[in-house]
Amino acid sequence: MSEGNVEYEDVPEDYRTLGGRGLISTIVSDEVPPVCHPLGPNNKLILAPGIVTGTQAPTSGRMSVGGKSPLTGGIKEANVGTRFSQTLAKLGIKAIIVEDQAEDGYSLLKIDKDGAKLMDAKGWSGEGLYKVYEEMMGEFGEDVDICGCGIAAELSGANSGVAFNDLEGMPSRYAGRGGLGAVMATRGLKFIVADREGAPGVGIEDEETFKKGREKLVDALHEHDVTKPGGALNSYGTDVLINIINEVGGLPQRNFSEGRSEEASKVSGEEKAEQIKERGGERPHMCSPGCVIQCSEVWTKPDAEDPVGVLEYESVWALGPNCGIFDLDTVGELNRACNDLGLDTIEAGNTITIAMEGGVAEFGDGERALELMEEIRKGTPFGRILVNGTKYAGQAFGVTRVPTVKGQAIPAYDPRAIKGIGVTYASAPMGADHTAGYAIATEIMGIGGEADPLETEGKAELSRDLQRSTAVIDSTGYCLFTAFAVLDIPEGLEGMVETVNGVLGTDLTVDDISEIGKQILKTEREFNQAAGLTEEDDRLPEFMREEELPPHNEIFDVPAKEIDSVHGS
Known part of the structure; x- marks a missing residue:
């Protein structure tokens, strides 16, 4: 440049x-x-x-x-x-x-x-x-x-x-x-x-292997209850998780002060799907051509006016319940403002809650939340605080309950109620990132096995295995949601590997996934260590280790040595 x-x-x-x-x-x-x-x-x-x-x-x-x-x-x-x-x-x-x-x-x-x-x-x-x-x-x-x-x-x-x-x-x-x-x-x-007009396309070294693998993976995605046509994601989008995570007491409310609310269903995937049907939006919907899950959507105002795009689970939670807001239209307008300004919705929602906790606005005040977005648009000094995220806002407003790891805001699962995801937040090289090792799949959805979300035992191993496999999926170009099917249906996982072999002309096997993922994570962690990050950065915030979360009244009590073991073997 x-x-x-x-x-x-x-x-x-x-x-x-x-x-x-x-x-x-x-x-x-x-x-x-x-x-x-x-x-x-x-x-x-x-x-x-x-x-x-x-x-x-x-x-x-x-x-x-x-x-x-x-x-x-x-x-x-x-x-x-x-x-x-x-x-x-x-x-x-x-x-x-x-x-x-x-x-x-x-x-x-x-x-x-x-x-x-x-x-x-x-x-x-x-x-x-x-x-x-x-x-x-x-x-x-x-x-x-x-x-x-x-x-x-x-x-x-x-x-x-x-x-x-x-x-x-x-x-x-x-x-x-x-x-x-x-x-x-x-x-x-x-x-x-x-501009893709006249593009030559992607070369495939072994067409037969690719075709065989593709068929296996499509069959698995069409079979699994979460990913199949008419399944959970196809019917209600990612926001189907609002009611599920709220029921288990892990949906953070009002800056991670509670894990459940009777109002959460007002912004659920089921409610949103009904409103989209009534107001003329679109659902299900593809984020890109060739997606067979189709968990996306087009949210609009009534009469199909002013389309926003998709309202994902993380966005609805961050701009909704975590701010004490339970109105989908307000959430939609906040999401539109984030899209328009170029903001990450998870970080933006957490930043708004910090401003609310700091006395700049009242929890539940959607109108004031929208005004905060306009401070960024105007480039005011206040807006420059907000545009730099949750940790920065916490320092500016003197707030001590600041939900970040490595400076990045924690997503829509409270780790005191779902402890495996907390291990991922703490130990992932990218900062607090649910997608880095989606323990929710096993702890809440029973995919790839079962694990009690409130127990600490075995969570380091669970997170480690998921982080390694996720690093590989993120390298293939497959959506992470394909993992729901391939974790439960072995033929689907075989198909995923075979499509990669078909494109590259390689002979990888399912058994190679863990080692490839381990090497990617090793590269990332070595960069972080050279940048100055230490084991102390692999920790959840102090308040989550000391402040009990209703309704289970749990703290995050996975020992530090367990977190440190995630990438130690």
Whole structure:
């Protein structure tokens, strides 16, 4: 970016069998100095589709975005489902690496079958992303795919994400976590536009193996109760978890002060599905072509006006119950504001609760919450506090109950009531991240076995196994939700591995998954250690270890030595 120069490079042999998260973590480890400032010239932003992304593999439209995080100070990969990833893969691009910093202004990177070039993007600076994406599609074509960062990133906010368009063209698909939008903006890159017209497609080394694996995986996804057509995710989206997690007493309310509320059903997936049907939205819905689960949706105001995009479980919880707000229309408008500004909804919701706890607003005041979002849009000093996330806001407002690990806000499962996910929050290289090792699958849903969520025994091993397998899934380009089926149906897991072998021409087996995942995690942890993170960063907040959570009145009591053992063997 310092020279305004775009170059293509052949993929090094060492990177040939990598993709997604595995590729990003390797490039960051190889090329980014661990002690560099995340917003300085030596950090890099990397975008990489998965190994099978862009093929006919089911539910495989995932994109990894990474670099050194301004939120955690360590390595970061954020994952998103989007057609943009499929377009990049079909254009023959294994990764985009954004280096150095432009001296002034913002650029747009335009990519198509004929090559790539930088263009001026100054005219779209300071504008909301809904308007900008509509204008860009008017200029470049309705079928292009867009990646961009918003006003929050222009403010160098550690709570800024990287936005991708959904299939309707709205900026509702987010690689949200870790402040990577700020990394993008401080390179001087505001948007990437990818045009798939005439793209050559993804080469497959062994078509027969790929086809056999694809059929096995599709059968497993169509069979499992969570992922099948008419199943839980297809019927109600990820927000189906509101009632489930509330019932087990693990749905954080009013800044993690309670785990259950009688009002939670007002923002549940079941209630939302009914309202979408009545007001003219869309559900089920694909986040990217080829998804057979279709857990996405289009939320709108009544009479199908002002579509927002999807309201995910994490977003509904963060902007809803955790703020004491139980109105879907208010949650929808807060979600729209986050999308428009370029904010991670998990971090934004937690930040609002800290402001509420700090006396800036009352819990349950949705109107005031929306006003806080406008402070960011205006770039006020108050807004600059909010745009930097939960930990920063806690320091500014003098709040001691601050739910973060490695500086990143904790998602929608209270670890005092669901202890395996707490081990993942603590020990994952990425900071508090439920997707890094989704223990909810086993502890709450009984997938891949069973585990009492209130017990501490065995949770380190559970988290370790899930973190390793997740690192591999994030590298393949498959959606993490495919894990529900492959954890319970062995043929589905075999099929997943076979599709990877078909694309790469390799001979991997199911038994290789754990070791591959272990190596990815080792690379990430070594970067973090070189960046200055220690075992003391692998801890949940003090209040969660001391303050009991109603209704079970539990604390998080998994011993530190157990957490430290997750990556020790």
